[in-house]
Amino acid sequence: MAEAAVQTICVIIAAKNAADTIGKAIRSALVESLVSEVVVVDDGSTDGTAHAAGQADDGTDRLKVISFPHNQGPSAARNAAIAASQAPLIAILDADDFFFPGRFEPMLAESDWDMLADNIAFIYDPASALQPERFEARARSISLVEFVEGNISQRGKPRGEIGFLKPVMRRAFLDTHIIRYDEGLRLGEDYDLYVRALAKGARYKVIEHCGYGAVVRHDSLSSRHRTNDLRSLYEADDAILADPQLPEPTRSIITRHRDHIRERYEHRAFLDIKAQSGSLAALRYLLTKPRYLAAVSKAIFHDKLEAARQKPAPAAAPPTMRYLLPGEPAGQK
Template identity: 25%
Template structure:
């Protein structure tokens, strides 16, 4: 392309042959003229012909480029590769197994230009076994410019940092030029958690807008959410990055309660999984202990106090110094047994 494209869409895809055609067909329906799109498919070491299928859409998407990794780099690095190659005035993400309703990006672009914010966020629809469910972005104020930092809170309710989906929105190029759209290279899972925290801590403005929709396909066999191996441990360095980010702000005590609640919820989810390989259980538990020790005591206790008895039972034995570390914590002998698969 000899001119700057209007919108660059970054599509990381590994072994997405059954789905990538749906994703690209939907991109051809976003604008009256598909030539305004630059579509960057990052074929991340696929072995099923994903890249070749993507390339077959060149006649319907004149701005299509397929970037090929001979070996798998991971979702975070693949998205960064797309960012490095993107030339558009605006940037969007779409996973290779999802798709967009017709005109979705055009509606996002209209809102982004009208409001002149750094980025817009949208709701999405999940599809699983034929059932569709609307998932709303956790911000009630729609169609107005907002301060991203203010939408990190409240700590005790779902907020925008609990909605880390990169594909649920559209971004000004100026945000990418500040480095705020880059993902932590090498993270194989939970890469979007430090990404969304940095975006909301450092960007200047955003809005939540109504748009036709992102359709998110759940239950895909190749999705990392469906497997349990060492890649799932990447939530630990992911949260370590969030801890570091929060420490750089003027008043970190404002945000620590939210971080602590997020971490405890995710840690309990992993502790409750009964399909962890035996050799990964100890690294999981040791990593959680280390993270709990890194939190301010008040924030950690506040998060523990919000847990139900079963989840608190899973975390208390992992506290550095034992269950009695915090005043007010439930004594170990009065806590119900840990869930199945989680040995204290």
């Protein structure tokens, strides 16, 4: 059932040194008839990102480009974009990603949601002219417990956390509950905002239809996070856990995620100290963290095992794209 009245969308793009990709991202948003605003925040770029963004303007007066003189991080950039926009619906687009044509119509055919995501196609060759498979727009709801559980990665398995999904969000819900991105986070800022919204009762739905193209880049900002970014993320979980009203299933799964991130932090901290001050100093540090000794030791063992097993990869055709969610091809019900 469709909403009583179709609402327009603001697309917000936080960009740092994205001059090569920002134009494609902006153009993919501006061709969508339901998009009434595109707000780009150039987060202290040094490569002409703001100029490249302006070159993508289609003359419809829907594009706004804001420039930060210094880098403030994706959370601050997104908050600035939200503050500079007015549309009742907010969509996030990363500066090196793009929308497939017609993304939003199948989404807005759904009702009863505060956050609504569609499937993602991970693109391995951005130069190829790919179109996603047509999946049925079947919808399902995601609970807070399911969302957090889907964001706990496992060694040896392809990353597929549902935190990668890019939902459209209702501004009214965010405003009512005073929810914005945590500007102290430079890693997991999306995860944190979605968890806080779900804890406030947000209705989160996902459809299998694919309208978002995520370009796979091994040098992305998220792949170059600092050790202290992990600390900030587990501290964000701690802040959520400080709410005495959290029900036990919610508290339990967020605690699992917090501990998972904390173990990753301690592993990275050990490696940092080893690189800076030597193995003995790193071992002394680890012995002061008895709670994490087993987890860090296991991670070190697996690192060494993987390094020992490394062999030249056999020649094979690289993948073109894969989907985050399975889907039923349209017309095959």
